[in-house]
Amino acid sequence: MTADDFGASRGVNEAILRAHREGVVTHASLMITGEAAAEAVALARANPSLAVGLHLVVVCGRSALPPAAIPELVDAQGRFPRGPVASGLRYRFHGAARAALRREIREQLDRFAKTGLPLSHVDGHLHMHLHPDVLSTLVELAREHPIRAIRLPSEELSLALAFDRRGAARKIAWSWIFGRLRRHGERRLRSAGIGFSERVYGLLQTGAMTEEYWLALLPRIRASAVEIYAHPDAGSPGSGARELEALLSPRVRRAITDAGFQLGGEPAPGALAPSARPVLAMSARAGGGSS
Numbered sequence: 001m002t003a004d005d006f007g008a009s010r011g012v013n014e015a016i017l018r019a020h021r022e023g024v025v026t027h028a029s030l031m032i033t034g035e036a037a038a039e040a041v042a043l044a045r046a047n048p049s050l051a052v053g054l055h056l057v058v059v060c061g062r063s064a065l066p067p068a069a070i071p072e073l074v075d076a077q078g079r080f081p082r083g084p085v086a087s088g089l090r091y092r093f094h095g096a097a098r099a100a101l102r103r104e105i106r107e108q109l110d111r112f113a114k115t116g117l118p119l120s121h122v123d124g125h126l127h128m129h130l131h132p133d134v135l136s137t138l139v140e141l142a143r144e145h146p147i148r149a150i151r152l153p154s155e156e157l158s159l160a161l162a163f164d165r166r167g168a169a170r171k172i173a174w175s176w177i178f179g180r181l182r183r184h185g186e187r188r189l190r191s192a193g194i195g196f197s198e199r200v201y202g203l204l205q206t207g208a209m210t211e212e213y214w215l216a217l218l219p220r221i222r223a224s225a226v227e228i229y230a231h232p233d234a235g236s237p238g239s240g241a242r243e244l245e246a247l248l249s250p251r252v253r254r255a256i257t258d259a260g261f262q263l264g265g266e267p268a269p270g271a272l273a274p275s276a277r278p279v280l281a282m283s284a285r286a287g288g289g290s291s
Contacts, residue, residue: 001024001025001026001027001227001228001229001247001263002025002026002027002029002123002151002227002229003015003016003025003027003028003229003230003231003232004028004029004055004125004230004231005029005031005034005055005125005231006028006029006030006031006034006040006052006055007030007031007034007035007036007039007055008034008036009036009233010036010039011233011234011235012036012231012232012233012234012235013039013040013043015232015233015234015244016040016050016232017043017047017050018234018244019248020047020049020050021047022248023247023248023249023252023253024252024263025232025247026050026051026263026264027050027051027052027053027120027121027264028040028044028050028051028052028053029052029053029121029123029229030052030054030055030115031055031061032054032055032057032108032112033057033061033062033064033111034061034062041115044115044117045117051118051121051264052117052118052119053119053120053122053123053149054108054109054112054119054121054122054123055123056105056108056122056123056124056125056134056138057124057125058080058087058101058125058128058134059081059082059083059084059087059126059128060080060081060125061079061080061125062077062078062079062080063078063079063080063104064104064107064108065078065103065104066078069100069103070100071100072094072096072097072100073097073100073101084126084127084128087128088128088131091131091134092131092132092133098133101133101134102137105134105137105138105141106137106144109145112145119147119148120148120149121147121148121150121151122138122147122149122150122151123151123229124151127153127181127203129150129151130152130153130181130182132184135184135185135188136188138150139188139189139192142194147194148194148195149194149195149196149197150185150189150194150195150196151197151229152182152185152186152189152197153202153203154178154182154199154200155175155199155200155201155202155204157172157204160204160205163205163217164205164208171204174203175204178203197225197226197227198223198224198225198226199221199225199226199227200228200229201217201221201228201229202227202228202229202230206231208239208242209228209230209231210242210243210245211245211249211252213246214228214246214249214252214255218252218255218256218258218259219259230243230246231243232244
């Protein structure tokens with residue numbers, strides 16, 4: 001189980017640490033340029049059982065490089081644009097922006113390395129790590145940095161709609177878009193020997209990973225290596241607080257066990273992870289579900 005946005009704020013850091021100590025969180029994705037990133041790194045060092053990866057930020061956040069070094073990407077305050085679609089098109093068709101993007105990705109990986117924390121995995125804010133140019137850069141830089149796993153969202157649309165049909169048009173569109181990105185990502189990661197999970201849940205129910213959803217989802221998963229991610233936040237009364245409640249729920253922990261899963265550990269036999277290294281946030285026990 002992975003918690004995203006580690007380092008975004010003190011409230012997020014508090015939620016992730018509590019969900020790790022008292023709940024089901026095993027992995028966290030660090031925003032190395034977040035406002036509370038230094039605190040997150042200190043917390044991770046003090047809690048080595050929490051695996052930490054990089055939550056790459058190339059949209060809707062702050063850059064690692066100074067604005068003068070990458071004016072093609074950020075404003076004078078070093079902030080990326082908020083729109084992922086416009087940013088994605090610019091990265092695809094603007095050569096100077098693409099070159100600056102590569103420098104920024106390298107800098108974020110370098111900054112993570114300087115923390116001294118083992119790099120568990122890489123994913124991206126608003127899933128921009130799946131952009132073909134971003135993913136290609138990550139694969140290239142894996143020769144310099146120990147990128148062992150990259151998140152490739154993959155969840156069944158039918159399960160999401162059966163649980164909650166609200167936002168059905170968005171869920172259908174996202175399922176199609178991210179399904180294509182997943183297939184592209186599988187080819188790139190397999191050829192590079194980088195791991196990925198068989199199923200990844202959190203995209204279609206983003207902002208609403210409640211206890212009710214977990215309890216409905218877990219018995220229906222038919223996969224042997226699974227990541228589920230959420231965005232807990234102890235600093236606000238909204239969706240982040242509700243997702244934290246789910247991560248702390250004894251009913252959720254029991255449901256994980258009842259579904260035949262164990263938290264953390266090595267990929268299960270037959271999982272779609274080319275490497276046998278410990279790269280998954282949740283893996284099935286022998287005899288658990290398989291696809």
